[in-house]
Amino acid sequence: MLALDTSTSAITVAVHDGEQVLAERSVLDARAHTEHLAPLVQDALESAGLRPADLTDIAVGVGPGPFTGLRVGLVTARVLAYTVGVPCHGVVSLDALAEEAVRSGSVDGTAEFAVATDARRKEVYWSRYTVTAGHPARLSDPAVLHPADVADGMRGLATAGRGPLLYPDVFASPVTPLDVSAVALAEVALRQIAHGVEVGVDALYLRRPDAQPTSSSKSTLTEVRGDRR
Amino acid sequence: MADRPLVLGIETSCDETGVGIVRGETLLVDAIASSVDEHARFGGVVPEVASRAHLEAMIPTIERACTTAGVSLREVDAVAVTSGPGLAGALMVGVAAAKSLAVGLGVPLFGVNHLASHVAVDIVEHGPLPEPTMALLVSGGHSSLLLVPDVTNEISSLGSTIDDAAGEAFDKVARVLGLPFPGGPHIDRAAREGQVTIDFPRGLTTGRDLERHRFDFSFSGLKTAVARWVELRQRAGEPVPVADVAASFQEAVVDVLTRKAVAACRAEGVGHLQIGGGVAANSRLRALAQERCDAAGVELRVPRPGLCTDNGAMVAALGAQMVLRGRTPSDLGLSADSSMPVTEISA
Ligand SMILES: [Zn+2]
Numbered sequence: 001m002l003a004l005d006t007s008t009s010a011i012t013v014a015v016h017d018g019e020q021v022l023a024e025r026s027v028l029d030a031r032a033h034t035e036h037l038a039p040l041v042q043d044a045l046e047s048a049g050l051r052p053a054d055l056t057d058i059a060v061g062v063g064p065g066p067f068t069g070l071r072v073g074l075v076t077a078r079v080l081a082y083t084v085g086v087p088c089h090g091v092v093s094l095d096a097l098a099e100e101a102v103r104s105g106s107v108d109g110t111a112e113f114a115v116a117t118d119a120r121r122k123e124v125y126w127s128r129y130t131v132t133a134g135h136p137a138r139l140s141d142p143a144v145l146h147p148a149d150v151a152d153g154m155r156g157l158a159t160a161g162r163g164p165l166l167y168p169d170v171f172a173s174p175v176t177p178l179d180v181s182a183v184a185l186a187e188v189a190l191r192q193i194a195h196g197v198e199v200g201v202d203a204l205y206l207r208r209p210d211a212q213p214t215s216s217s218k219s220t221l222t223e224v225r226g227d228r229r
Numbered sequence: 230m231a232d233r234p235l236v237l238g239i240e241t242s243c244d245e246t247g248v249g250i251v252r253g254e255t256l257l258v259d260a261i262a263s264s265v266d267e268h269a270r271f272g273g274v275v276p277e278v279a280s281r282a283h284l285e286a287m288i289p290t291i292e293r294a295c296t297t298a299g300v301s302l303r304e305v306d307a308v309a310v311t312s313g314p315g316l317a318g319a320l321m322v323g324v325a326a327a328k329s330l331a332v333g334l335g336v337p338l339f340g341v342n343h344l345a346s347h348v349a350v351d352i353v354e355h356g357p358l359p360e361p362t363m364a365l366l367v368s369g370g371h372s373s374l375l376l377v378p379d380v381t382n383e384i385s386s387l388g389s390t391i392d393d394a395a396g397e398a399f400d401k402v403a404r405v406l407g408l409p410f411p412g413g414p415h416i417d418r419a420a421r422e423g424q425v426t427i428d429f430p431r432g433l434t435t436g437r438d439l440e441r442h443r444f445d446f447s448f449s450g451l452k453t454a455v456a457r458w459v460e461l462r463q464r465a466g467e468p469v470p471v472a473d474v475a476a477s478f479q480e481a482v483v484d485v486l487t488r489k490a491v492a493a494c495r496a497e498g499v500g501h502l503q504i505g506g507g508v509a510a511n512s513r514l515r516a517l518a519q520e521r522c523d524a525a526g527v528e529l530r531v532p533r534p535g536l537c538t539d540n541g542a543m544v545a546a547l548g549a550q551m552v553l554r555g556r557t558p559s560d561l562g563l564s565a566d567s568s569m570p571v572t573e574i575s576a
Contacts, residue, residue: 039562041332071283
């Protein structure tokens with residue numbers, strides 16, 4: 001399986017054979033997903049000694065995350081899966097952060113915890129988890145919200161992701177990881193497949209597009225348009 | 230592959246998801262998915278809406294192109310993609326898709342310039358480009374006069390718009406006249422019912438302007454003049470003669486475009502003029518360009534309207550030329566460059 005994610009500041013790729021990680025490549029560069037991703041994919045495959053045609057599955061983080069970077073990951077995964085003729089599995093990116101938080105022991109084995117990532121515009125993508133049978137289980141759908149709108153009772157939860165770095169007064173108990181690792185994402189995907197859970201590959205935007213057309217300009221027509229209305 | 234490379238081209242610089250396949254200099258298919266309807270109610274292209282649509286349309290469009298052409302992806306010898314100029318987020322979807330295809334198929338990748346592709350598309354329509362060729366590219370995003378000695382390697386810009394693109398002026402005037410977006414076809418249609426009765430200004434065509442901006446264009450003043458004219462009519466409570474305004478506005482635009490294009494051919498001693506871009510579909514532009522080219526002894530080449538607007542075939546056409554002329558493929562680290570200059574033909 002090739003796994004990749006571009007929903008956080010990390011552009012991350014892993015090759016996993018179902019039992020172990022064969023290769024892992026990540027770059028931290030929130031503004032250059034387009035440039036880094038394909039070379040990382042090629043590099044990871046080469047280092048695992050595989051050709052694209054050897055892949056049996058592709059897994060991709062569907063977000064939520066900043067749109068432009070997110071789309072680069074999604075289109076890369078979908079087109080590669082289409083090209084080599086294998087299924088493409090979606091993983092909620094926050095679940096991959098939760099997975100690593102549990103595996104690395106950075107959250108208590110039984111307690112509730114949260115994941116909060118940077119949604120830009122002074123908001124976070126946020127979800128709440130508990131731990132069952134050694135794995136994270138999501139208690140709430142991913143949401144986009146202002147840190148100030150996180151309920152008081154949730155603020156003390158151990159929180160993974162960059163949210164606590166950006167809003168330390170809201171998220172008082174920061175834990176690692178900060179960004180998605182494709183290794184954790186591959187592990188979530190493999191477990192989903194084993195349990196017959198299919199998450200689609202639709203982007204989790206959670207926001208509607210801003211309707212600002214590119215040709216809107218310092219137009220002298222405003223007045224005329226006003227008249228017509 | 231040597232003399233007839235099979236090249237797949239991807240175009241996502243604005244609101245059309247285009248996938249074209251060319252074998253050598255022969256067009257096999259030009260598949261397109263457009264999000265234009267989703268933008269219509271905003272009166273212009275909304276970048277985020279366009280980018281989302283590209284993501285969803287990418288695989289269906291690739292699939293449709295292959296099926297229609299009767300080609301398997303495995304046969305593709307090279308992948309070409311518009312790497313700029315255009316809307317950054319939209320370009321990135323196409324560039325990432327093209328890289329994925331190149332990695333998955335193990336074939337070279339060519340990131341190419343959108344404007345150069347508009348010129349190259351005529352190769353699959355009318356055969357090899359005369360060298361040099363003069364190209365007038367007019368659309369909602371660009372208005373450029375290009376001198377093209379070699380479409381794979383050398384293009385220089387003689388002039389471009391200093392404010393609005395020609396197609397943008399059509400959109401804005403259409404809005405003033407209460408015609409739908411995109412404005413070009415609606416103004417063209419309305420103008421056929423009207424007469425050129427109003428003498429609207431021709432930007433950058435006199436005196437000092439002509440010295441400093443010999444081959445540049447300006448449509449902002451014209452657009453404002455039309456808006457004022459219409460507004461005065463409305464304030465006076467008189468009906469607006471939509472067809473006449475459309476015809477007069479259109480005449481002002483195509484007069485300047487064709488006059489400068491033919492003058493550029495004369496000045497550079499170039500015997501061929503190609504017109505491309507969405508505005509090339511304008512019937513009056515085609516007619517007046519033909520008239521003036523004939524008078525000047527210049528051969529006019531205009532691809533069919535479907536190849537003038539943004540499409541994947543033009544990218545595939547340029548990609549195939551890159552392969553045929555042995556140009557170096559792009560690095561897999563290729564960026565999308567929203568303001569890629571036309572002098573940079575490949576990235
Ligand atoms: Zn164009």
